[in-house]
Each structure stands twice: as structure tokens, then as C-alpha cells.
Amino acid sequence: MAKNKKKNTGTKPADTNSHEESLAKEESLTEEKSSENDVENEISSEMIAALEEKVLRAHAEVENVRRSSQKEIQKSRVFSAELITKDLLSPIDNLTRALEHSEEEIPRSLIELVLKEISQALSNNNVEEIDPFGDKFDPNFHEALSIKEDKSKQPEEILEVVQKGYKIQERVIRPALVIVNKI
Numbered sequence: 001m002a003k004n005k006k007k008n009t010g011t012k013p014a015d016t017n018s019h020e021e022s023l024a025k026e027e028s029l030t031e032e033k034s035s036e037n038d039v040e041n042e043i044s045s046e047m048i049a050a051l052e053e054k055v056l057r058a059h060a061e062v063e064n065v066r067r068s069s070q071k072e073i074q075k076s077r078v079f080s081a082e083l084i085t086k087d088l089l090s091p092i093d094n095l096t097r098a099l100e101h102s103e104e105e106i107p108r109s110l111i112e113l114v115l116k117e118i119s120q121a122l123s124n125n126n127v128e129e130i131d132p133f134g135d136k137f138d139p140n141f142h143e144a145l146s147i148k149e150d151k152s153k154q155p156e157e158i159l160e161v162v163q164k165g166y167k168i169q170e171r172v173i174r175p176a177l178v179i180v181n182k183i
Helices: 001-101 108-125
Strands: 127-130 142-148 158-163 165-168 171-174 176-181
Touching: 001 108, 108 127, 142 158
Parallel strands: 142 176
Antiparallel strands: 127 165, 158 176, 165 171
């Protein structure tokens, strides 16, 4: 029995040492995990900061592109107005000359010249005339002022054009004012 006691007493200090060692190992593992978590948190924070900076830069870039495109749009509007204005200056000068001679009889050829120049200016700027005489009524391009009945013509045929319309490609600037045959 005495031997058993010695064995038991001998094992107790070993158990205590192994218990202390395991506690130390657990603490060191906990510290390692804690330091790993700190490193991971630091890396994550750096990544978040870098991504936030990228987002801010991208937002600033988009804002710069938006501003510059608005400036370009404004410039193109001004330039297009400049082109049509230049094309219309000559007809305006000719109309002014016609008014100067208004006390006298204005030659028909001068008025025809002015109309031709204005039509050419509009044509140069992709403006097309809508002159639908004899066509079928289309509410997308025509505006009916009144209806007449002519049995020799087709239903919805345009009998008279009161005012020509104008369009740029398929976009109507001003519809043609027409008188339409009764259905």
C-alpha cells in the first residue's frame, strides 16, 4: 500500500505539470488565435479602406464624365444653332432687300430666291418638308383642320394642305395642317 501511495503522490505532480502545460498551451493557442484574428481584422480593415477609396474614385470619375458630357451636349446644341443660323442669314438679307423695295413692286423672282435659300438651309440641316397633298391622312404627321366631302376622292385623302409641316428624320417638328376627305 505504501508503494501505491508513492505512485499516487508521484503521479500527482506529473498531473499538475501536464495540466499546467495544457493550460499554457491553451493560453498560447488563444493568444495565437487572438493575434490571428487581429491580423485578419487589420487585413480586412485595410481591404475595406482600399475598396472604399476605389468606390469614391469611381464615383468621382462618373461625376466628371457626366459633367464633361453635359458640356459637350451644350456645345453641340450651340454649334447646331450656329449652322442653321449661318444658313438662314442669306435669306434674311434677301428679305431685307425685298422690304427695302416694298414701295416698288417686289419681283417674284426675288421672293422665289429667298424661299429656295430657306428650303436649302433647312435641307442642309436634315429638316424635311411634309407636303402630303393627295396622301392618306396620318395623325402622326398631319393635323386635320376640317373635313370636306369629295366623292371623286378616296376616304381620308388629303384634299388641301393649309400649311406644310416639317420633320427631322421621323421626328415631327410641326405637323402639316390639312383638310381631309370625309370617310
